[in-house]
Amino acid sequence: MHSYQINKHPSYDMLLNHAMGNTSEAESLIISCHIAYCPICKKEIEKYEEIGGYYLTNHEKLNVSKDLWKNILDKVEDLEQEHKQNNYLSHSIKSNLTNDVIKIPSFLTKYLEKMHNTDSWKSTINNVKYKDIKFKDSNFKGKLLEIPAGKMMPKHGHEAYEATLVLHGGYKDEKGEYNLGDLVVASSDEVHSPIADTNTGCLCLVVYSGEIQFKGLIGSILNLSKF
Numbered sequence: 189m190h191s192y193q194i195n196k197h198p199s200y201d202m203l204l205n206h207a208m209g210n211t212s213e214a215e216s217l218i219i220s221c222h223i224a225y226c227p228i229c230k231k232e233i234e235k236y237e238e239i240g241g242y243y244l245t246n247h248e249k250l251n252v253s254k255d256l257w258k259n260i261l262d263k264v265e266d267l268e269q270e271h272k273q274n275n276y277l278s279h280s281i282k283s284n285l286t287n288d289v290i291k292i293p294s295f296l297t298k299y300l301e302k303m304h305n306t307d308s309w310k311s312t313i314n315n316v317k318y319k320d321i322k323f324k325d326s327n328f329k330g331k332l333l334e335i336p337a338g339k340m341m342p343k344h345g346h347e348a349y350e351a352t353l354v355l356h357g358g359y360k361d362e363k364g365e366y367n368l369g370d371l372v373v374a375s376s377d378e379v380h381s382p383i384a385d386t387n388t389g390c391l392c393l394v395v396y397s398g399e400i401q402f403k404g405l406i407g408s409i410l411n412l413s414k415f
């Protein structure tokens with residue numbers, strides 16, 4: 189079994205909303221990926237689903253419209269399919285950070301669009317590589333980021349929402365250190381400057397809504413180049 193310890197988890201609200209199928213595609217993706225590393229949150233979600241199932245089976249006489257009922261069944265089916273994929277880390281990325289391939293949650297595969305080697309990703313300052321991830325709801329965006337050891341991402345704040353999941357190595361910012369499987373949610377008023385772990389670097393998935401506002405000189409260059 190893995191020797192890593194996960195310290196940062198999604199909030200209970202996020203997990204509950206995820207279990208009920210109320211999260212956006214972007215949030216759903218990052219929570220599903222976190223669960224591939226985290227047995228604690230996996231259990232929590234199963235508990236919520238059991239409760240949901242209990243209410244469904246005990247309120248059969250509720251007058252539910254055909255459409256709503258179909259929606260519920262669709263959601264349940266989606267969740268069942270997700271469960272089959274949970275903890276399934278057989279997909280991988282070839283990265284400059286390590287000679288070994290980096291295992292990734294299977295949920296990520298279709299978003300990679302076959303770009304499993306980070307050499308095929310876009311490059312930006314500090315040799316940071318990234319791959320844009322698109323969601324159906326264009327209010328949400330995502331990036332896979334490969335940050336070399338000890339390199340800094342530009343200081344940035346957010347208009348709305350940002351969540352980061354560590355897929356390899358780790359990083360630190362003003363608030364703490366984050367490692368494999370950690371899911372870090374930043375709120376709109378925070379400004380932070382993450383630095384990749386000095387030994388391992390960091391490969392991470394970031395999803396966000398609104399435009400990321402980079403601060404300072406480097407930030408303004410990146411903003412211009414539409415990072």
Ligand SMILES: [Zn+2]
Binds near residue numbers: 196197198222229
């Ligand atoms: Zn967790």
